[in-house]
Amino acid sequence: MEEFARQLATHDFQSLFIEALGWDRASRWLSVETDDRSFVLRVLAEKRGVQVATCFVDRYSLFNRGRLRRIQKEFARSAHEHILVSYSDDPKKQVWQWAVRLPDGRRLRHREHPFFSATPPEPLLARLEQLA
Numbered sequence: 001m002e003e004f005a006r007q008l009a010t011h012d013f014q015s016l017f018i019e020a021l022g023w024d025r026a027s028r029w030l031s032v033e034t035d036d037r038s039f040v041l042r043v044l045a046e047k048r049g050v051q052v053a054t055c056f057v058d059r060y061s062l063f064n065r066g067r068l069r070r071i072q073k074e075f076a077r078s079a080h081e082h083i084l085v086s087y088s089d090d091p092k093k094q095v096w097q098w099a100v101r102l103p104d105g106r107r108l109r110h111r112e113h114p115f116f117s118a119t120p121p122e123p124l125l126a127r128l129e130q131l132a
Contacts (some may be wrong), residue, residue: 001125008094011087013054017045021132026051032074037061039071043079047131050100051079055086062088062095063113072097072110092117096124109117 001024007016019022023045030053039061040096045060053075065077081101087094096113113124 001129004125005120009092009118011089011092011094011117013052013085014015014044016128017052021045021128023047023052023131030075030078031052032071034070035067035073041071041075041084050081050083052083052085053079055084057086057088059070059088059093062086062093068095068097068112072099087117 003020004016007013007020017026024047026043026046028043030038030043032041032055036127039055039057041053041055043051043053053073057068068086071086071098075082075084076099082099084097084099085094086097093116098109098111098113100109100111102109113121115121115124
């Protein structure tokens, strides 16, 4: 878990998912328009239909949960089940958004985990271990 925390602190998401968790490499870029702004998403890993994308945003967008949710909804059009990691460098912070199909197969569950990059919460680190 220390390695996960280090990779989160340095925003090294590709190493986290590809090397540490063993996900398959993916490589594509998406441009998402919302709130009269353009955001670039980088899809970097996938496993069993779940895709992981990152989105570098400014500090104001990172604190605007409504905007992040609209970005996530646009991403969901191309990746139904996904993890979207929005992050900024000033402050060094992340918001993880998860969309996972429930066992009934019809509905998606959405979760959100905001935190400062240097101090990832223990439940998130534990959940990452389960993704390996």
